[in-house]
Structures are given as C-alpha cells and as structure tokens.
Amino acid sequence: MRRAAPAAAFILLLVASAAAAQAPAAAPASGSWQIDGGIIWSGGVDLGTRAAELTRNPDVGGDPLQLFSTENRIGSLAGVGARVGVYVAPRVSIEGGLQFSRPEVRTRVTDDFEGATDLTATERLTQYLIDASAVYHFGSGRTRPYALGGAGYLRQLHSGDHIVEDGPEFHAGGGVQYWFAGVRNRLGVRFEARVSFQRGGFDFGENKMRTIPQASAGLAYMF
Amino acid sequence: MRRAACALAVIAAVVLCAPAADAYLKLGTQLGDRLVTLKWEQFPIRYFVADRGVPDVSPDQARQAIGRAFATWDAVQSATVSSQFVGFTQASPLDDDGMTVLGFENQPDLDRVLGATTFTVDIVSGEIVESDIFFNSAFAWSVAPDGVPGRFDLESIALHEIGHLHGLGHSALGETEQRSGGRRVLAAESVMFPIAFSAGSTNDRTLREDDIAGISDIYSAPVFHTSTGSISGRVTQNGRGVMGAHVVAFDPATGALVGGFTLDQDGTFVIAGLEPGPHVVRVEPLDDADIESFFDVSQNIDTSFRPAFYSSLVVVPPGGTASGVNIAVVSK
Numbered sequence: 001m002r003r004a005a006p007a008a009a010f011i012l013l014l015v016a017s018a019a020a021a022q023a024p025a026a027a028p029a030s031g032s033w034q035i036d037g038g039i040i041w042s043g044g045v046d047l048g049t050r051a052a053e054l055t056r057n058p059d060v061g062g063d064p065l066q067l068f069s070t071e072n073r074i075g076s077l078a079g080v081g082a083r084v085g086v087y088v089a090p091r092v093s094i095e096g097g098l099q100f101s102r103p104e105v106r107t108r109v110t111d112d113f114e115g116a117t118d119l120t121a122t123e124r125l126t127q128y129l130i131d132a133s134a135v136y137h138f139g140s141g142r143t144r145p146y147a148l149g150g151a152g153y154l155r156q157l158h159s160g161d162h163i164v165e166d167g168p169e170f171h172a173g174g175g176v177q178y179w180f181a182g183v184r185n186r187l188g189v190r191f192e193a194r195v196s197f198q199r200g201g202f203d204f205g206e207n208k209m210r211t212i213p214q215a216s217a218g219l220a221y222m223f
Numbered sequence: 224m225r226r227a228a229c230a231l232a233v234i235a236a237v238v239l240c241a242p243a244a245d246a247y248l249k250l251g252t253q254l255g256d257r258l259v260t261l262k263w264e265q266f267p268i269r270y271f272v273a274d275r276g277v278p279d280v281s282p283d284q285a286r287q288a289i290g291r292a293f294a295t296w297d298a299v300q301s302a303t304v305s306s307q308f309v310g311f312t313q314a315s316p317l318d319d320d321g322m323t324v325l326g327f328e329n330q331p332d333l334d335r336v337l338g339a340t341t342f343t344v345d346i347v348s349g350e351i352v353e354s355d356i357f358f359n360s361a362f363a364w365s366v367a368p369d370g371v372p373g374r375f376d377l378e379s380i381a382l383h384e385i386g387h388l389h390g391l392g393h394s395a396l397g398e399t400e401q402r403s404g405g406r407r408v409l410a411a412e413s414v415m416f417p418i419a420f421s422a423g424s425t426n427d428r429t430l431r432e433d434d435i436a437g438i439s440d441i442y443s444a445p446v447f448h449t450s451t452g453s454i455s456g457r458v459t460q461n462g463r464g465v466m467g468a469h470v471v472a473f474d475p476a477t478g479a480l481v482g483g484f485t486l487d488q489d490g491t492f493v494i495a496g497l498e499p500g501p502h503v504v505r506v507e508p509l510d511d512a513d514i515e516s517f518f519d520v521s522q523n524i525d526t527s528f529r530p531a532f533y534s535s536l537v538v539v540p541p542g543g544t545a546s547g548v549n550i551a552v553v554s555k
Contacts, residue, residue: 050475052503054398054410055431059421065398065410068532070475070503107475109503109532113398116505116530123501123536162540163499204501205476 027090027140028222036190037082038218040099045212047072047105047204068116071108072204077101079127081216091137095148099129103156105202125202126157129169142181147174148194156201167200177220188220248392248484248517249441252344259349261342261390262441267307268293268388273326274311277360279367280327280377282311285358288366289325292381295430296389301439301447301496304389316355319343323388325381327364328357335405337362337419338380340387356384363422372423379419379427386415391437392517393417395469396482399511406512412480417516432479436496452539453495456548457485458506460528464490465552467517467524472537473503484509484517499541504533506550528552 028034049071053064079101085093105123112118131152138145152169173194180187196212203210250261270293272286280288286308293306316324321343330336336359343353358364358380365374397411399418408418413433420426430438439447458468468485470492483494508526509517518524531552537545 050478052471052473052480052505053478054396054412054480055426056410057408057420058424058426060407060409067398067480068473068503068505070473072475105501105536107501107503107536112505112530112532114507114530116507116532119532119534121503121532121534121536123538158501158538160538160540160545162543163538 027137028087028093030087030089032087033223034085034087034093034095034220035083035223036218036220037080038190038216040079040081040101040214040216042077042079042101042103042196043213044076045074045203045210047074047202048206050204066111066113068112069110071110073106073108074125074202075104075106077103081218085135090140093135093137095133095135095150097129097131097133097152099127099131101127103127123159125159126161127201128155129153129196130155131169131171133171137177142179143176144179145174145176148172148192154198154201158202165200165202167198169199170197171195171214173214175216179222186222188222190216190218190220192216248394249437250342250387250390250392252349254346254349260441261344261349261351263304263389264348264350266303267305268323269307269309270323270325271309271312271314273316273324273328274313275327275360277327277364279371279374280364282326284366285326285377286311288378289381289385291428292378292385295382295428296385296438299430299435299438301435301444301451302442303444304438304442316357317341318355319353321353323354325356325384326358327360329360330357331361333359334361337375338384340384351388351390354388356381356388358384365423368425370423370425375419375422376425376428379414379425382414382427382430383419386434386438389438390441391415391434393512394433394437394482395484395509395511395517396431396433396471396480397511413482417512432477432496433481436481436494440495447496449542450499451496452499452541453493453497453544454502454504454537454539454548455491455493455544455546456504456533456550458490458492458550458552460525460552460554464488465525465528466490466522467509467514467526468492468528468552469507469509470494470550471505471507472497472539473505474498474500475503476500488523493544497539499539501536501538504537504548504550506531506533506552527554529555 051069052067081099083097085095087093103125107121110118133148133150135148149172154169155166175192177190193215199209276282338358363374365371394413394415396413397416398409399406458465471482485492507530
C-alpha cells in the first residue's frame, strides 16, 4: 500500500489538470474501436531475504551459522504495451492488452562469514502480461477520465528461456484520455495508473500475491 | 574416514584421487593411465555386521543403527542405491575377505579417527567388490535416540562412512576454527564434511542437499537428469586456473547449498544436482580442513585466494547445464 500511494496521487493530478482543459466533444458511439500504445513503468517487488546457513555444532551454539545472507528484489522497470478496445456503450469499453518488459532480479549478497566482498548478483527476466479490462469513461468532453479493472496472465522467462514462471494477474486503476482537436477528435494521449496484483511469477519460493504499482503514458487512436 | 573434533593428518591410502567428473568429490582410483570413479555395480549392497559390541551398544543395537544409516541413503529418490543386511559375522572389518563388514574395532593408536572405510576394487573395471567400515571402539559410543553427552552417535558416523562406502569423497561445506591440538568444527551442511560434530550430537543422522546431490550424481535415477541441472565454469587467479577451489551453489528459493571443486589445473568445475532456477555462486579456498582430507597431497591445491561471489545470478536449467560461469579471484 505504501507504494500505491504515489500512483493514486498521479491519477488525481492527471484528472484535475485535465478537467481544466475541457472542450466539447461527442462521446464515442457504441461499436467504436480504439488502439493505443506507449511506455509503462512498474514498481519494484521485494522478494524477501534468505540466508545461506550451516548447521551449528551443538558444542558451539544453537542457531545456524550464517555463511552469507541474500536480499532479493525485482527492480522497477520500464516496458512497452499496446491495447485494443471496443466501446460497447458510449461510456463503457472492453480492452485487451499486451505488455512486454525485462525485469531485473537483484540479489544483494552480504555478511559473508569469511569476508567475501558484498555484491549484487543480477538476472534479466523476459516478461509478458496479457490482460483484459472493463473501462468506464466519465464525461464526454475532449478530456475523459476513466476507471478500469480486469485480469490477465503473467508469463516470465528466465535467462536462457528454459524456465517459465506464470500465473494470474488482477488490476484496477484509472486514468485520463485527452483527444486532440484538428484530427477529427481521433488522436489522443492517454495516461494511466493502476495497481497490479500478481501471483505465480518468479518469487524465490514465497508464492505470495504481489502488489505492483504501474503507470503508463501513450498515444491513442479511435476508429 | 571421519575424524573426531580435532584432526590430524591421518589418511587412508586406498583411494584419494578425485576423478575430473561432475559435481561432488568422488572417490577414484588410478587404473593404469585411467582415473576411474569407484562405484558399486551390483545392488543391493550385501553387508555383514561384526558380532561385537562396545559399552552401551550391543551388536544388535549396532546392527539397527547401521541399518538406519543404510536406509537413509537408500531412501534418496534421485539415486538408485540399495542395501541388504546379511547377518552377523565374527570376521573383522579390517579383513580383506570378500565380505563387506561393518563393526567396532579397537584402534587406540588412531586417537583422532572415529571410523574409516576401506575398499577392495576390481583393478580392471574400478568396481567396488568389498568395502569395510570400522568404528573405533577407543571412543565412547551411543545409539540413544537423542544422543548421549560425551558419546559419539553411531548412526551419524555410520551415515558418513556409508557415504564413503558408496564412493563419495568429502564435502567442504563447513566452517572450522583452529585450536590448540587441531580443528574444531563450527558448523557444517553436509554429512560428508570430514570432521564430526561434537560427541553427543545427532545432527548428522539426516542427509543434506549436498549429500543427496553427491550420491545422485554417482548413482543417478532417471529423474535426476531431468529434474535437476548443473553449473559449470572456471575459477582463475591472474588468468591461471585454480586447482582445488571449493565452489558452492546457493538456491535463494530453498536455502539449499551444494558444493563442488575445481578438479584440474585449468580451474574447471561442475556442480550437479541443482534445483532449476537462479543460484548464487560462491568460491572459497579449501582452508577449513586438511587438504589431504579431499585431495592427494601430490596435487597442487591453491588456497592463497580470497572468497568471492560470482557477479550474476546463475539460472540452472532443468536437465541442462548453465555454463561459462567464470570467477576471477584475488590473492589474500
């Protein structure tokens, strides 16, 4: 939740600034199509800590001897995404999307028993997220805020592509679209923030639902 | 061979070569110009127990403890070993008589040796045809479920020696401290570490990931090759290979530690039996036990470098090898 707060603030800022730039425009008719694409920022994920431990000689003590410790994390990253949507009603659209990114797994290795130098060992994942969302659009002007929610499928491949980790994804969020004048209101920009809940991706065995803030910006075109 | 808390340079002269093969340190022998891994070809391994007890341990109690230790190795699902108790015998575990015998022998001159394993090997094939284990009755022993202070746990020591009987060498997954009179083990994560825990401990009745990887590497069940993977690479110092470096793979998902060694002058190593997924790789000099506990003294073992980690996470593929893990170390 601590990480979601900046994302929420981002939405409010966008909506507030967009509201000041209103210009009349018709709401899309049912059956209209929209495509958009852009860049996506995802927050990092803490994957917990794990120590390399040796069984202690009972004469020396009870707790395991820590050979070294690791602190594991997937770093924040930028990726790309594309979506296609169809308006089923003037205020409601259904979207399908694909995201691609290369998250970096970072393992910070510290506190070596024999004094090996600390370092951060890394690995790049290849990540795909396919999702579907229901979107509710507010207003009908040139600036149109919206809220969305949906579910998806997360697929991560480790380097070498021999190991696949996958699982479900759920998300909720909101954003704003601004449609430019002069191109028959068809070209616009889209800003969005969402919270993504993921389970089943790479997690060093924790198998917990992870909460990841995401923000995106891109161009949209309506048919 | 398993040593008591303090270790001296007592060494079995039978088999101390380390075949340059996968993973674990295996026992081997030189056959002509060939270095051959020692292993059994016939299963179950049929063994006798010497019909001699010691204070607090009757022959039947010894049989039960030894049977439990064999059963622990037999239970490794990724390996294909099995054993069978044949009966008691008056024969000595020191005799070369065609029988595999385990039992107590009084060896007061070996005042740092709890037990030792000897072999009779087919000099053509390298097959083990007999292997005996003696437990030194100069020490106090116990088979009590929770151990007895001041007495060494027979099942724990038997588990270690039976690892040798199967052909496993020593593991270096442990830390020791030098004290007056020898080394004391601080901690270990392998039954095959050469120095025993203190008398009274029963911690070594359970195999660790390192032991399971080792036995599975020699006697692999089909599932071993498909469900696990390996890491290979080199350890170098100033561009030259480092011989005898201890390389450890750590799985942050499970906490498992599996070790291996660089086994030639090029500094190449392979660690097998690893769960698929990312691993942290660490290299250290072989300085927590006597070198001759691991390698023949004639080999040029380099212990002059500092421990280090490999800079990347190494992703082990299922049924495959993550290669090219080259670690440059610096001198102490």
